Amino acid sequence: xxxxxxxxxGNRNIKYKGEEIPVKEKQFKTLTKYYWNDIDxxxxxxxxxxxxxxxxxxxxxxxxxxxNQKDEKFNHQDTLYEGLIIQKKIKxxxxxxxxxxxxxxxxxxxxxxxxxxxxHLKRIIGTHNNHFFVFxxxxxxxxxxxxxxxxxxxxxxxDKYQIVYSNQSDETRIVNRIYNKKYILLKTAIQFIKSYNYxxxxxxxxxxxxxxxxxxxxxxxxxxxxxxxxxELLSVKKFLxxxxxxxxxxxxxxxxxxxxxxxxxxxYIGFPNDYKEKSRNDIFEIASICQLYFKNKNYxxxxxxxxxxxxxxxxxxxxxxxxxxxLSKIGDREKFIANCYEIISQHYPNMQAxxxxxxxxxxxxxxxxxxxxxxxxxxxxxxxxMSGMRNKGIDLLRNxxxxxxxxxxVTLEKxxxxxxxxxxxxxxxxxxxxxxxxxxxxxxxxxDIIKLFMQE
Numbered sequence: 001x002x003x004x005x006x007x008x009x010g011n012r013n014i015k016y017k018g019e020e021i022p023v024k025e026k027q028f029k030t031l032t033k034y035y036w037n038d039i040d041x042x043x044x045x046x047x048x049x050x051x052x053x054x055x056x057x058x059x060x061x062x063x064x065x066x067x068n069q070k071d072e073k074f075n076h077q078d079t080l081y082e083g084l085i086i087q088k089k090i091k092x093x094x095x096x097x098x099x100x101x102x103x104x105x106x107x108x109x110x111x112x113x114x115x116x117x118x119x120h121l122k123r124i125i126g127t128h129n130n131h132f133f134v135f136x137x138x139x140x141x142x143x144x145x146x147x148x149x150x151x152x153x154x155x156x157x158x159d160k161y162q163i164v165y166s167n168q169s170d171e172t173r174i175v176n177r178i179y180n181k182k183y184i185l186l187k188t189a190i191q192f193i194k195s196y197n198y199x200x201x202x203x204x205x206x207x208x209x210x211x212x213x214x215x216x217x218x219x220x221x222x223x224x225x226x227x228x229x230x231x232e233l234l235s236v237k238k239f240l241x242x243x244x245x246x247x248x249x250x251x252x253x254x255x256x257x258x259x260x261x262x263x264x265x266x267x268y269i270g271f272p273n274d275y276k277e278k279s280r281n282d283i284f285e286i287a288s289i290c291q292l293y294f295k296n297k298n299y300x301x302x303x304x305x306x307x308x309x310x311x312x313x314x315x316x317x318x319x320x321x322x323x324x325x326x327l328s329k330i331g332d333r334e335k336f337i338a339n340c341y342e343i344i345s346q347h348y349p350n351m352q353a354x355x356x357x358x359x360x361x362x363x364x365x366x367x368x369x370x371x372x373x374x375x376x377x378x379x380x381x382x383x384x385x386m387s388g389m390r391n392k393g394i395d396l397l398r399n400x401x402x403x404x405x406x407x408x409x410v411t412l413e414k415x416x417x418x419x420x421x422x423x424x425x426x427x428x429x430x431x432x433x434x435x436x437x438x439x440x441x442x443x444x445x446x447x448d449i450i451k452l453f454m455q456e
Contacts, residue, residue: 001132003058004124006148007051008065008140009079013086015047026076036081039088048089050138053166055094060131062090062098063124065117065140065148067107074106079140107141114147121151133161153181182208186456189222193449196292196442198226217246218452224255225445231285233261248452254444274372279316286312287434288441294427295440300401300410306427307357307398310379314360317368327360336363357395358385375433378426382419392418 011023014032021031035042055062066083069075080102087098101120105112125133135152137145152161185204192201202222208214220239227235237259240249249255257263261281275283286309293302315327318336325332333355341353344362351362361383365376380386384393397418400408415422437444 001058002060002128002130003056003134004128004131005051005054005059005062005134005136006065006121006124007054007062007136007138008144008148009067009083009086010139011077011079011082013049013051013079013139014082014089015049016042017045018047021082023077028077029075029081032079032081032085036084039085043085043089043092046085046089048086048093050166051086051090051136054134054136054164055090055096058132059094059096059134061128062096063101063120064098065101065103065120065144067140068102068104069106070104103144108143110143110147113144114151117144117147118151121148121155125155135161135163137163137165153184182212182456186453190450190453193222193446193453196229196296196446198222198229202226215246215248215452215455216244217248218449218456220246220249221252221255221445221449221452224249225442225449228258228285228445229289229442231289233258252448254448274317274320274368276316276320279312279320283309283312283316283434284436284441287431287436291427291431291436292440292442294423297412299412299415300403303394303398303410303415304401304403306382307395310383310395311357311360313375313379314357314364317364317372318360321367358383361386375430378430378433382422382426394418394422 011028012020014021016031016035021028035046051062064083064086066080067075067078068080069078080100083100087100090096090098103113103116105116107113133152133156135148137149139145149163152163185208189201189204189208192198192204202219205214205219205222209219224236224239227239236255239245240255240259261278263281263284286305290302290305290309293299293305319325319327322336325336327333327336337353337355337359340359340363341351343366344351344359345353347366348362351359361376361380365373365380368376382394384390384396387393394415397410397414398404400406401410402408412423419426
């Protein structure tokens, strides 16, 4: 594959009559300018150092970054004229096109360098999009080298570039920045965790782990969080039983409680005794996810999950308190309506004999404890049928979103138009009645995960 060679130019890239050009006493720029002005007579006395180690038959174009600072107090070591000499010498000796990229800023300021170099590299990569890129990691300031390496890592995939190094003794090696990559990717993965994108974080961690072994507990915990937020309890339970599970994970109380369908570190003494333990756990999980979506202002998923929470609270009450009903079955739904319609119609004369959330809400409110009634009353106020406001209800917003029957977005403005108090007051009240902790469970999970990141 044709190659593009990129390099900074430092003060040791040429020799004159076999001797290095002195940098002391501010002579370097002055001398290289003198040689350049008489280059036709002096070119045979000049040799190029380091760069020839990376020039071969594949190199089609060379880009050299040279300095030419405007501030005369600091420009005595600038490499502009050295670069011009190298450009002419390479064209003469190798017949390869060389382009100089002049930098007039402070070569020790990463911000200045990044702003200029990023534009150069974007152009170079765009011009040579079918080429392989080689960067010579010798020459220029430390900051110039760091910036180019970081930019190449950002703009190119690993199979598109290589970092090489050689010194004036012609000792050549390939530079593998594996640990630099590790910590850049770890920082990216942390941002995914903070955004609750556990699947994205897991992909990044597995990429790192393929080259450098990470703490297995870190990847395992992120994997569990990804499963949990998707309600994959059985997969988590199976995963935690594996013999290869890290000791840190095996002993984690939060994860063990989840696998056993218990709610860790939460006082549920005051919660209604209307539910079996599994139902309490499922309600807690859905409510926590709903709380998280609203916290992140993801109102479409928040409203859809809230509707699912209403269903879970009411359907689980019916099933936990009636052995004869499995409401996932159509036949049991019909029996439920037939057996319960009479008593429900006494309390709600306008209620239709039709299976759905309003019918479940009515049944639950009639039969549940006084404490659970407080929750159901709040839920009813957000339902268009149970509230008596047929044209307004959070349920109607859910029905119109892309997750249900239409493709309308759910926005805060639409929620406020239905119930101005819903996001700021009613929903937090429901979560408080359900005894959710002040800190969302996924924020608690994130605290554990980020502690594991800090051990890398």
